[in-house]
Amino acid sequence: MRKSPRQARSREMVERIVAAGREVLVTDGYDAFSTNRVAAAAGVSPGSLYQYFPDKLAILDVVVDRYTEETSERVAAALADRMAGGPQVVRDVVDALLSALEADPALLRVVAEELPQVRSRPRREALERRVSELVSTYLLARPEHSRRPTPTVSAWVSVLAIENLAVRWVLDQPAITRDQLLDELVALVGGYLLS
Amino acid sequence: MRKSPRQARSREMVERIVAAGREVLVTDGYDAFSTNRVAAAAGVSPGSLYQYFPDKLAILDVVVDRYTEETSERVAAALADRMAGGPQVVRDVVDALLSALEADPALLRVVAEELPQVRSRPRREALERRVSELVSTYLLARPEHSRRPTPTVSAWVSVLAIENLAVRWVLDQPAITRDQLLDELVALVGGYLLS
DNA sequence: ATTGTATGCGAGTGATCGCTCGCGTCAGAA
DNA sequence: TTCTGACGCGAGCGATCACTCGCATACAAT
Numbered sequence: 001m002r003k004s005p006r007q008a009r010s011r012e013m014v015e016r017i018v019a020a021g022r023e024v025l026v027t028d029g030y031d032a033f034s035t036n037r038v039a040a041a042a043g044v045s046p047g048s049l050y051q052y053f054p055d056k057l058a059i060l061d062v063v064v065d066r067y068t069e070e071t072s073e074r075v076a077a078a079l080a081d082r083m084a085g086g087p088q089v090v091r092d093v094v095d096a097l098l099s100a101l102e103a104d105p106a107l108l109r110v111v112a113e114e115l116p117q118v119r120s121r122p123r124r125e126a127l128e129r130r131v132s133e134l135v136s137t138y139l140l141a142r143p144e145h146s147r148r149p150t151p152t153v154s155a156w157v158s159v160l161a162i163e164n165l166a167v168r169w170v171l172d173q174p175a176i177t178r179d180q181l182l183d184e185l186v187a188l189v190g191g192y193l194l195s
Numbered sequence: 196m197r198k199s200p201r202q203a204r205s206r207e208m209v210e211r212i213v214a215a216g217r218e219v220l221v222t223d224g225y226d227a228f229s230t231n232r233v234a235a236a237a238g239v240s241p242g243s244l245y246q247y248f249p250d251k252l253a254i255l256d257v258v259v260d261r262y263t264e265e266t267s268e269r270v271a272a273a274l275a276d277r278m279a280g281g282p283q284v285v286r287d288v289v290d291a292l293l294s295a296l297e298a299d300p301a302l303l304r305v306v307a308e309e310l311p312q313v314r315s316r317p318r319r320e321a322l323e324r325r326v327s328e329l330v331s332t333y334l335l336a337r338p339e340h341s342r343r344p345t346p347t348v349s350a351w352v353s354v355l356a357i358e359n360l361a362v363r364w365v366l367d368q369p370a371i372t373r374d375q376l377l378d379e380l381v382a383l384v385g386g387y388l389l390s
Numbered sequence: 391a392t393t394g395t396a397t398g399c400g401a402g403t404g405a406t407c408g409c410t411c412g413c414g415t416c417a418g419a420a
Numbered sequence: 421t422t423c424t425g426a427c428g429c430g431a432g433c434g435a436t437c438a439c440t441c442g443c444a445t446a447c448a449a450t
Contacts, residue, residue, distance in 0.1 A: 013428085029313075050408090114311045116225065154379070156369060156371070184349070205398090229436080229437065397445080398444085410434105415428075418426100
């Protein structure tokens with residue numbers, strides 16, 4: 001942020017810019033994500049845009065941050081809620097993940113398939129570390145659910161496998177029902193942890 | 196291809212262009228992948244470049260195609276070789292996949308994290324279909340290795356899970372040894388298929 | 391040697407891009 | 421009401437981009 005918006009109208013403008021950025025991204029893709037284009041979509045002049053954003057990528061960062069923040073919040077919440085629960089945990093958390101990803105498939109597509117991931121890599125790694133830590137503490141607390149030797153490794157494997165399969169299912173729409181997918185993912189991590 | 200190179204020198208030029216494209220991609224990233232940049236790196240004029248490539252993305256396609264072709268060839272070969280084998284199959288195939296990915300991590304990073312995936316999506320889907328079909332026929336031929344109800348689905352799940360974990364291990368270099376990863380991945384699909 | 395064609399060159403074109411800057415406007419404190 | 425700084429505008433700058441075209445050169449067939 002170049003400077004922070006102090007008056008109400010400037011705060012609204014920043015909001016309009018972020019919303020317009022998301023819209024351009026979703027409807028026209030990352031290639032069309034130019035400052036002029038975003039400014040026009042926000043009904044704002046290119047100059048105004050640079051009052052509060054240092055450069056183009058800063059706008060992108062806010063859009064992506066909000067999205068990943070929301071999705072990760074939903075999953076982490078579902079996971080934290082059920083830390084004490086039984087074998088239903090996996091199913092519930094995966095279900096929460098699927099719901100979160102299904103909320104905005106268009107934006108998910110852009111974030112996962114169009115954006116250069118280099119910039120958001122620290123974010124993604126932080127998120128995965130956060131989830132992995134939750135999972136590995138769960139595994140440590142409930143050793144009867146896992147026969148694997150290294151909880152941190154098992155958590156890493158489980159999280160990445162589930163995450164990728166969920167994303168691909170949402171984006172590629174393979175001939176698998178949602179319930180079937182849930183069954184398979186539960187079997188995947190269940191069979192893994194107990195083998 | 197705008198037209199095909201007939202003389203030896205023009206074939207060499209096309210080769211130099213493709214090699215330069217790969218080099219620019221690896222050393223400077225996709226952002227630097229401009230026609231002028233690639234032409235300069237190839238020691239060729241921008242005009243010459245357009246004699247055999249219709250546009251910039253056609254060069255990119257050749258580079259990416261060659262890479263995915265080679266990696267997929269190695270994995271598919273390892274899989275085809277061991278279709279008759281026992282439980283060692285999984286370990287051997289995953290090992291082949293890891294070796295293939297380790298061959299050029301820099302290019303893998305660009306292909307997996309920087310390029311817009313939209314254009315290579317048909318390619319990727321064709322590749323995954325190819326591998327999935329091999330796996331599901333294997334599962335059908337050896338029902339004693341799997342208790343899952345739908346082989347095509349199990350193949351899809353296994354392939355995507357393994358693929359993503361292998362890529363992430365190569366690119367993120369987590370604190371897991373190669374052998375440990377192999378153990379985990381074998382346990383992952385093994386436990387899954389038998390649950 | 392001559393000729394037709396494949397090849398290669400590189401300055402240049404038009405468009406687009408990220409971003410700036412000078413100027414007018416508006417809100418809120420005094 | 422006045423005044424000051426926050427705000428917003430939009431033409432436009434310099435750079436870069438993908439791509440073209442007129443022309444010189446190298447090759448191969450005769």
